Amino acid sequence: MVVSQAEPRTCSIARTLEVVGEKWALLAVREVFLGNRRFDEMVRRTGAPRDTLAARLRTLVERGIFERRLYSEHPARYEYRLTDAGRELYPVILSLMRWGDRHLAGEEGPPLLLEHSCGHTLVAEVVCEACREPVSARDVRPVLPVG
Amino acid sequence: MVVSQAEPRTCSIARTLEVVGEKWALLAVREVFLGNRRFDEMVRRTGAPRDTLAARLRTLVERGIFERRLYSEHPARYEYRLTDAGRELYPVILSLMRWGDRHLAGEEGPPLLLEHSCGHTLVAEVVCEACREPVSARDVRPVLPVG
DNA sequence: AGTTGAGCGTCCAGATTTCCGACTCAAGCG
DNA sequence: CGCTTGAGTCGGAAATCTGGACGCTCAACT
Structure with a gap:
């Protein structure tokens, strides 16, 4: 069954x-x-x-x-x-901010910018740690862990 | 003033x-x-x-x-x-999941795995779109947009 | 000496949300 | 007909959120 x-x-x-x-x-x-x-x-x-x-x-x-x-x-x-655990929430914050910047910012653009140490304005992107490619939902398949 | x-x-x-x-x-x-x-x-x-x-x-x-x-x-x-806008929430979901996997998974490990199309188990990481380096809070400085 | 203000909360009463189980309604199944 | 599935709605209790007032300690001003 x-x-x-x-x-x-x-x-x-x-x-x-x-x-x-x-x-x-x-x-x-x-x-x-x-x-x-x-x-x-x-x-x-x-x-x-x-x-x-x-x-x-x-x-x-x-x-x-x-x-x-x-x-x-x-x-x-x-x-x-x-x-330390709190600091690791940064990706969550960045992802939320990114989404809002894209979808909810008016004409004036984002209300806050972040400057990365590389000198550019930070635009956060999520990548796969293994292949370093940006991740989109359609490239991902859920798998139940072997238990 | x-x-x-x-x-x-x-x-x-x-x-x-x-x-x-x-x-x-x-x-x-x-x-x-x-x-x-x-x-x-x-x-x-x-x-x-x-x-x-x-x-x-x-x-x-x-x-x-x-x-x-x-x-x-x-x-x-x-x-x-x-x-489309909804689909772009994927990074938010992935970041939340990643944090939980690291900080709240018990001994049995994460309750759900994601397989990336590159063949590896997906571990999501946030990088700066410009320099492709992983971002940590201390590399970032807030800037008010010129208005 | 008395007053004002910053800093960091607590207390309370009322408004909003959430929760839970039960209920509805419309098919489709046997 | 009676059961099941799917997609909700309803009503009342419980939890959470809200705004405003208040308390306390100290420092600075008048």
């Missing part, structure tokens, strides 16, 4: 979204990538409600995306820094 | 998240990339509540990510297909 196991898949996409898929989470991550590590600054730049952002930062610290670091004693002040 | 315009930025990341950032949206997109274009199938594979998924599909169609296409008259049945 072949059971067509149609239970919800818990793929890596779903798992990742459980960590950073809540509202405002990725915008908080964006701000830290842009160098704004402080609560008030993040509130201003993201537009998130203070309460919501506070909650989000708490869970992102718990989940190992941010580290809460004391940067001033006395008025005890903390800033949020990316952990 | 220098006004430190700290109003919420509407960057491309925020804009993109407004389109696909709601709960279940990207999982619906994932399913269609995996070839499951039908409502019931998506419900089963994602685990989303039926009504939430129905709402999500509606907005994703409105926003030009999916096309709702009749595949059977009489019992009128529709399936959801990616538009």
Whole structure:
């Protein structure tokens, strides 16, 4: 009897979204990538409600995306820094940004540019690590891991 | 008077998240990339509540990510297909998946593998379109567009 | 000394979303 | 006829999000 196991898949996409898929989470991550590590600054730049952002930062610290670091004693002040795992979210941020640049930027073009150390404006592209070719959905076939 | 315009930025990341950032949206997109274009199938594979998924599909169609296409008259049945814009979300999906594979897969490894047409298992990497080098956050500097 | 302001939150009440199970409706199957 | 499949809708409970007010500590101004 072949059971067509149609239970919800818990793929890596779903798992990742459980960590950073809540509202405002990725915008908080964006701000830290842009160098704004402080609560008030993040509130201003993201537009998130203070309460919501506070909650989000708490869970992102718990989940190992941010580290809460004391940067001033006395008025005890903390800033949020990316952990290594957090830093590896950069491709996610770049892909989202790229899509928005292409599909949602008005005539004025993208509202933010990134300059790569090679001297060019960064345009992010996803390639296959093995052959270095750009990847499009039609070149890819899903395979169940041997288990 | 220098006004430190700290109003919420509407960057491309925020804009993109407004389109696909709601709960279940990207999982619906994932399913269609995996070839499951039908409502019931998506419900089963994602685990989303039926009504939430129905709402999500509606907005994703409105926003030009999916096309709702009749595949059977009489019992009128529709399936959801990616538009060109939707197909370009592939890098987002791949980046999320990659992060999950690295940081959230248990001992059994990733729950799903992708085979690239080059013959290797796909490992997605983000490179700078200009110099083809892998991009890391520290090689990048934000620049405000001349306006 | 008193006031203002920055920085970093918490608290609360109300609005929105999400969730879940049950239900509908229209075929097609045996 | 009664069961199954496909694609939803409905209603009420639960969770999440929101905006505004408030608290606290310190530093700087008047």
